[in-house]
Amino acid sequence: MAQTEPQSVFRLDRINALILVAVFSAAVLLYTKWAKEGKPLFLRKIPGLDAVEEAVGRATEMGRPVLFVPGIAELDEIETIAGVSILGRVAKIVAQYDTPLTVPVRYPLVLAAAQEVVEQSYIEAGKKDNYDRDTVKYVAGEQFAFTANVNGYMMRERPATNIYMGAFFAESLLLAETGNAAGSIQIAGTARPEQLPFFIAACDYTLMGEELYAASAYLSHEPIMTGGLKGQDFVKMIIVICILVGVALAIFGYGNWFIDSFTAS
Amino acid sequence: MRTTIPIIVAFLSGLVLALAPFFREDNWFGGLKQELTEWLIIVGGFTLLLGVVSITRVNWTAVTRRKEGWGYKVLTLVAVFAMAIPSVLSPEWSTLFGRADGSIYDWLFVNLQSPMMATMFATLAFYIASAAYRAFRARSVEATILLITATLVMLWRVPMGEWILERLPGDIPYLLNTYIMGGANMAVQRGIIIGAALGAASMSLRIILGIERTYMGKG
Structure with a gap:
């Protein structure tokens, strides 16, 4: 009788998304901590x-x-x-x-x-x-x-x-x-x-x-609330850098592995 | 205590829903997402009564005080109960009850509610025309570019316009599809979507951690 390998309880194919969630959460928490400590954080006018x-x-x-x-x-x-x-x-x-x-x-x-x-x-x-x-x-x-x-x-x-x-x-x-x-x-x-x-x-x-x-x-107007917004901006900057790196790699024909690492299943 | 318990509930529910996508759905933790979604439907069902109470109280007050347009409020109340009561009665008592074909609910839905919804939706065409007129007035360079682009895209999207554009020199439909819709339009939409997704995630995190409490009436 053929034996099948036991499946992991984790979705290992979504590990890339989990890493992004972890980085995002860390950025938000870090900026919130800084905001709590009284570090001035700039928010653009809306x-x-x-x-x-x-x-x-x-x-x-x-x-x-x-x-x-x-x-x-x-x-x-x-x-x-x-x-x-x-x-x-x-x-x-x-x-x-x-x-x-x-x-x-x-x-x-x-x-x-x-x-x-x-x-x-x-x-x-x-x-x-x-x-x-x-x-x-x-x-x-x-x-x-x-x-x-x-x-x-x-x-x-x-x-x-x-x-x-x-x-x-x-x-x-x-x-x-x-x-x-x-x-x-x-x-x-x-x-x-x-x-x-x-x-x-x-x-x-x-x-x-x-x-x-x-x-x-x-x-x-509460500093602790603005910490989350700054964390969000930080991750946005990372995403923009990733897009630029991806575009540059794709232009020179080396982009597939990089793009695949962001692909959701 | 009045704030602490809701924050704990929000923290645990948020944590489960945030982590559930990283677990397989056939194990107990991955299945919790479905379980919580079902709880939401059940809680939502209970609160339906709140809606009925609110709509009745607001309209009944207007009727008893003879506010302007009180006749319409009477009609609203009649409509609410004329739809609701027969639909919750057992169809075993009469074929007019329940929600099946031939019931009172079905008749009201097909002959009144559905055409009224369609009419409201159809009026959108006129609203689009007036909004487009205001948006496309060529008052500046940007507005003029918007006007020209929008005219070409709209022309391309209707059969007669496509027929005309195909007969003009240069592959205009291809250029519109590739550079306007697939290029500039798509890039801007993706930018907004990425920003919105990060904003939603940031707000979710603030709620899960109890930093954002305004939604439960705490500043």
């Missing part, structure tokens, strides 16, 4: 995030609400978690200015998380009495029913500021164009390249890709 406070101020002056849409994906999407984290920062500014806030959501889990986040922001701003449980509301589970509801709200209530942060799909342009028609100042952020052109065309400021994930740390 105009879209600098505009958030100004946009909320505009809403306050106009006496109109701020609309925040944390994407239309479920809470297991990291983009939605990023959106909810930014909501916490925005809600605190909104609470300080006593501006009405509306947060329509598509999933009950997002509803629960967003309600908790907004309530905590009002508490931290010392405005717990101003918190309305229906600030965050579940409007519809279907993509276009959700869009119809939010668009209707924009045209009726004419919010002064619309903030879209999270995962968006075909509804991105429907939302952004309606907000534009309603005369709102609009700030959007998504990590989906296929939706970015729509937001860029219809919004005043757009956070692209990684900027969405950096937003919460950026708005927090």
Whole structure:
């Protein structure tokens, strides 16, 4: 009877990815440690995030609400978690200015998380009495029913500021164009390249890709949070060097082993 | 305690999900990813009630206070319960119940919900036209380059445009495919994707380690 070799419990074919995860984690932890120790870390300006406070101020002056849409994906999407984290920062500014806030959501889990986040922001701003449980509301589970509801709200209530942060799909342009028609100042952020052109065309400021994930740390102004961003930049630099080395090796016909070492199974 | 337990849960769940791809799925650790995904579906199912409560409370308040457009809120409430109640009743009681063909739920879905969704999606064409008009206005050198490139790519993507381009000197469709779509466009998209992936990984790490707590209402 032929005997088969026992298989390893590890995916040895993914060892390259594991090495990258280890390098990445080490870089993030190292920069976070440095940030904790008080080492100054430079962060480039993100105009879209600098505009958030100004946009909320505009809403306050106009006496109109701020609309925040944390994407239309479920809470297991990291983009939605990023959106909810930014909501916490925005809600605190909104609470300080006593501006009405509306947060329509598509999933009950997002509803629960967003309600908790907004309530905590009002508490931290010392405005717990101003918190309305229906600030965050579940409007519809279907993509276009959700869009119809939010668009209707924009045209009726004419919010002064619309903030879209999270995962968006075909509804991105429907939302952004309606907000534009309603005369709102609009700030959007998504990590989906296929939706970015729509937001860029219809919004005043757009956070692209990684900027969405950096937003919460950026708005927090906490050094410990910026450590993660610097670690990320360090790994990005390594990737750029690897790409350049790969291109140079490929041009001279020696690149196969190098490219194969980055291939995922 | 209110923060510590969620952070421990996030740490353990995040660690398992981050390491699971490096283990074979047929062993207990590799299988934990599937197990956790099923837990998420179960938890999500329980929270569905929260959604129903929220939509009912928000709309009912608007109706009782006779806010502007309250009639539409009544319609929303009727629609929610007209779809939900017959769909959860047993089809053994009547063929109108459940979600099979011929049920109330199916009739409402096919004849109302589905056409309304399609209508909303179809309006996208008009929104694209107005957004494109704004984006492609040749106000600067960059906008003019964008306008010319976009016009050529759009022309290439429609049958009549492709027919015209094929008859012009020089292999324009090949050049567009190789240098615009496969070159500049692809390079930019990959740059954004790599940046976004690293951003997502960095944020995940901050959550797993409990540095980022805003998502649970802690600053």
